Amino acid sequence: MQERPKRLRRCQLSVPGSSEKMMQKAAGMDVDFAFLDLEDAVAPSEKRPARAKIVQALNTLDWGRTTRCVRINDLTTEYAYEDIIEVVEGARENLDMIMLPKAMSAADVQFVDKLLTMMEKKLGLKKCIGIDVLIEEVEAMMHVEEIAASTPRLECLIFGMGDYSASQGISIRDIGGPSGYPGDIWSYQRHKLTIAARANRIDAVDGPFADFKEPEAFREECRRAMILGMVGKWAIHPSQVEIAQATFSPAAADVTRAREMIQAYDAALAQGLGAVQYGGKMIDIASIRIVKNLVDRADQIGM
Secondary structure, three states, X not given: OOOOOOOOOOEEEEEEOOOHHHHHHHHOOOOOEEEEEOOOOOOHHHHHHHHHHHHHHHHHOOOOOXXXXXXXXXXXXXXXXXXXXXXXXXXXXXXXEEEEOOOOOHHHHHHHHHHHHHHHHHHOOOOOOEEEEXXXXXXXXXXXXXXXXXXXXXXXXXXXXXXXHHHHOOOHHHOOOOOOOOOOOOHHHXXXXXXXXXXXXXXXXXXXXXXXXXXXXXXXXXXXXXXXXXXXEEEOOHHHHHHHHHHXXXXXXHHHHHHHXXXXXXXXXXXXXXXXXXXOEEEOHHHHHHHHHHXXXXXXXXX
């Protein structure tokens, strides 16, 4: 197994795999990550035909730097294994990721991992196709640590709060807006998922915000996820892409300050000091660990 690649996931754009027009538009958007959907966005009668449309889009469109992913149907359906087989055989090196929805256990992820391993050997693929996993059920949240550690092929956990709301019995009136509840109703779930992801050196991403006509509410949801250590958020509409990618990008002034702090600390170490004053505050190795995350992200973006 190769070392996990570093991918930008400031925004993961959902694109119906049954729509050639929408896939063509997505390819030209310069979004970090696009997943061509075979699950919720596609009617049952269109799921099988959509596979061929997705393969065509992956093989013929210029996706630029965008990570190319396909969300398959969940493993309780009749579609899932053929989703993987047909898409991987058709797209081959033009596919970067498989997204597994409604994973319930580590075994679910390992099934997809083993099938991909066999197909990569059969097809002679030189690249390793990654896996992103949606946590969408209370049972999955109970086992999120085991899921996060399931396979080196796993790159990211995503909090799918839509299905999760139904699974936990969350009031639909209190989703995505002020509810009077004292705090963010998703704070615990976001924390738990992000901790599991970070402990296993993988990414954590926040799921969809349905009302794309409320950009400020979407921006706030991005901010809340970013504060907890998530690296990005889904977009279900093109209008959400720019907001997500801006929110999960560090400010230029913060990047400059972080680089200066690292330089000051390195100079202190060269003098045999373990801490140094910068900007009126003491900085030490703990401070540097925090700002190095920011610098690493800036380098990845190209800032």
